[in-house]
Amino acid sequence: xxxxxxxxLPAARARVWAALNDPEILKASIPGCxxxxxxxxxxxxxxxxxxxxxxxxxxxxxxxxxxxxxxxxYRIEGSGQGGPAGFARGGAAVTLEEAGAGTVLRYRxxxxxxxxxAQLGARLIDASAKQMADxxxxxxxxxxALPEAEAPPEPPTSFDAxxxxxxxxxxxPLIAWIAAAVFLFIAYNLLTADL
Numbered sequence: 001x002x003x004x005x006x007x008x009l010p011a012a013r014a015r016v017w018a019a020l021n022d023p024e025i026l027k028a029s030i031p032g033c034x035x036x037x038x039x040x041x042x043x044x045x046x047x048x049x050x051x052x053x054x055x056x057x058x059x060x061x062x063x064x065x066x067x068x069x070x071x072x073x074y075r076i077e078g079s080g081q082g083g084p085a086g087f088a089r090g091g092a093a094v095t096l097e098e099a100g101a102g103t104v105l106r107y108r109x110x111x112x113x114x115x116x117x118a119q120l121g122a123r124l125i126d127a128s129a130k131q132m133a134d135x136x137x138x139x140x141x142x143x144x145a146l147p148e149a150e151a152p153p154e155p156p157t158s159f160d161a162x163x164x165x166x167x168x169x170x171x172x173p174l175i176a177w178i179a180a181a182v183f184l185f186i187a188y189n190l191l192t193a194d195l
Contacts, residue, residue, distance in 0.1 A: 001090075001113065001122065003129055003186075006106040007137045011144040013096050013103045017071030019144045026178035029139035031132055034058075036178070044178075050082075050132075053124055055116070057085040072096055086115020092182075105137075109186065129186050136182055 009016050019025045027036045032048040039045050039062060047060045061080020068074045072095060079089035090111030097104045113125065 001111045001125060001129065003109045003126070003133070004107065005133060006104055007141065008099060009103045009105055009141050009144055011103060012101065013071050013098050016096055016103045016105065016144055019140070020178050023178065025140070025143045026182070029136050029143060030182055031135045053120060053128070055085060057082045061088070082115070082117065084116065086113060086117035088113045111186070132186055
């Protein structure tokens with residue numbers, strides 16, 4: 001499965017990058033996301049409850065962020081398991097480009113699914129993945145469009161023992177972890193769509 005898309009966001013690129021590194025914003029934006037956290041090996045782990053067609057399943061997976069160019073781009077690779085529903089693996093490339101006072105986020109996803117999910121058919125899997133991506137970006141756009149007074153606080157720029165959310169974890173920006181979680185969520189939904 002391959003999917004590309006773009007979304008215009010009503011916020012400056014630095015703010016979008018910071019939001020992509022904020023686990024609370026990401027967790028709230030990912031449909032069905034239950035947990036989102038960093039692992040000890042430089043990766044990110046997420047769990048989400050997903051329903052595709054007649055199949056509902058809990059999906060868990062890990063992703064790694066590669067080729068980070070803050071605040072412009074990164075690449076994600078990951079894999080996940082949906083139990084009896086099947087598995088997904090693949091990657092995504094994400095870029096952020098300034099567009100006036102806003103930002104254009106572009107993504108290109110390549111994924112492979114197996115198990116019961118793969119039996120649902122490409123059309124249903126693609127439609128479900130697009131729907132979940134649209135939900136994510138709608139939620140994310142609302143979060144970054146909040147006025148500064150209502151916006152969640154920016155993550156700290158360096159690790160501080162008192163900081164609640166560091167901007168980097170295990171050498172990777174939180175935005176990379178978030179992108180990986182989104183990729184896993186989409187892959188999981190694609191896999192469970194075939195069930």
